Amino acid sequence: MARRKLPIGIQTFAKIREEGCYYVDKTPYAIRLIEQGTHYFLSRPRRFGKSLFLDTLAELFAGNRPLFEGLYAEAHWDWSVRYPVIRISFAAGRVQSRVELEQRIWDTLRQNQEALGVTCPPGLDIPGCFGELIRRAERQHGQRAVVLIDEYDKPILDNLGDKAVAAAMREGLRNLYSVLKDQDAHLRFVFLTGVSKFSKVSIFSGLNNLRDITLSPEYSAICGYTDEDIDTVFAPELDGLDRDEIRRWYNGYGWLGERVYNPFDVLLLFQERLFRAWWFETGTPTFLVELLTKRHTFTPQLDALIASEQLLNAFDVERIATEAILWQTGYLTIVAEERLGRISRYRLGYPNLEVQSAFNEALLAALLPQPEYAAQRALPLYQQLTTLDFDGLKAHFESLYASIPLDWYRNNPITQYEGYWASVFYSHIASLGLDLTPEDVTNQGRIDLTLKLDDAIVVIEFKRVAGKEPTGEAITQLNAKGYADKYRGDGRPVYLLGVEFSAEQRNVVGWDWCAVG
Secondary structure, three states, rough: OOOOEEEEOOOOOOHHHHHHEOOOOOHHHHHHHHHOOEEEEEEEEOOOHHHHHHHHHHHHHHHOOHOOOOOOOOOOOOOOOOEEEEEEEEOOOOOOHHHHHHHHHHHHHHHHHHHHHHOOOOOOHHHHHHHHHHHHHHHHHHOOOOEEEEEOOOOHHHOOOHHHHHHHHHHHHHHHHHHHHHHHHEEEEEEEEEEOOOOOOOOOOOOOEEEEEEOOOHHHOOEOOOOOHHHHHOOHOOOOOHHHHHHHHHEEOOOOOOOOOOOOHHHHHHOOOOOOOOHHHOOOOHHHHHHHOOOOEEEHHHEEEEEEEHHHHHOOOOOOHHHHHHHOOOOEEEEEEEOOEEHHHEEEEEOOOOOOOOOHHHHHHHOOOOHHHHHHHHHHHHHHHHHHHHHHHHHHHHHHOOOOHHHHHOOHHHHOOOOOOHHHHHHHHHHOEEEEEEEEEEEEEEEEEEEOOOOEEEEEEEEEEEEOOOOOOOHHHHHHHHHHHHOOOOOOOEEEEEEEEOOOOOOEEEEEEOOOO
């Protein structure tokens, strides 16, 4: 199979097809959606292919058959009918006020009028013009209109740091989207995409016929690449790359169905032939990191959160649930579903090595006054861990905590919560991309942290002591609860490590380790 052009950054279906790029055929999903219903909503993280899928829908409804030659849709679509397509996107740029938002909307409505050959009468407000655009498009083209809205929530997300501005954006968007309910008789198909799932009450104002397919197993791979896609469509690119490493670094995103890769990561890997945090590096989640530190988030728990479906959907300007925003933005994913009667609970965790390592590096930077110190010490830390140099590890962390100035403790509330030292410890190791299991469940309780190396397993317990002296409680609990028993049959030697932190000393005061016989 010959190598093709990699469609990096290309979100236009026609360009991908006309330039002979690799393309994973998503038209079976498009046909199924159209056959099953008319109004849909899909939430996926950024750079997951939402814009490309919307553009594919646009070309399908416009009847551009040559673009679909050889694809599933070619034989499953009535090409004799063409529909007027209204496209709205907030993906480009940033709007920072209600006035700018309305200017953007007016410009979008104008572009659609020109593309469809219709004109809205003067004197209308935004809802009036949008509604008139839908009705006149239907009359002009003889078919009900199709409305495709990309990144419907971006004006809100871009301003979450200022709740007043974010709320103003929400009201402006509600003013626009409310039209869809009233114009239902004139609409053939509606599809909205975004990152976050704002409540229907706050955004869509009664648009209760909108089917949310975010957690529909049959549409779990509507965006992103599957393992099969990597092994077939991109087979020519795999030579010289470790297939298991590709999976470990970039696979793992799940929406209750087949797990997928972020397309941006895979394409950059194939181009550069290097394993890096390609997706993460395109947008450091500054607001998210600030939110987590402000809430004194215990970072080891981020890889072991439990959430209900209601909590995952509990997202609005005035209420931003930690679990919801981490899941919706792609920094956590659903790793397992647990059903309690009619109620579903979801276990959340990092989707892959890229997110675990890069996100914890960003969190560590917020936890320390001089994050460059930790970055400079990353290689020695890795060597100490992989060689089981426990004495060197103790000295490493003593030096790290000692580097934090007293003023940092005085002026930064984040240092006042009990989990601060353990969070620094965990995120420092997690940023290396090693195999870590926080809140590791056993039949005797939960291990604080399990580190799985190639040649050993280290079971770790954290304790915070009241005074300046160690108590030995951490290693005592590890032994008393038999936490090592879970891994005795693994084949690798098991070590216990008890770490005690003193708020008074602002450092490690207890460090006990032993090999399990």
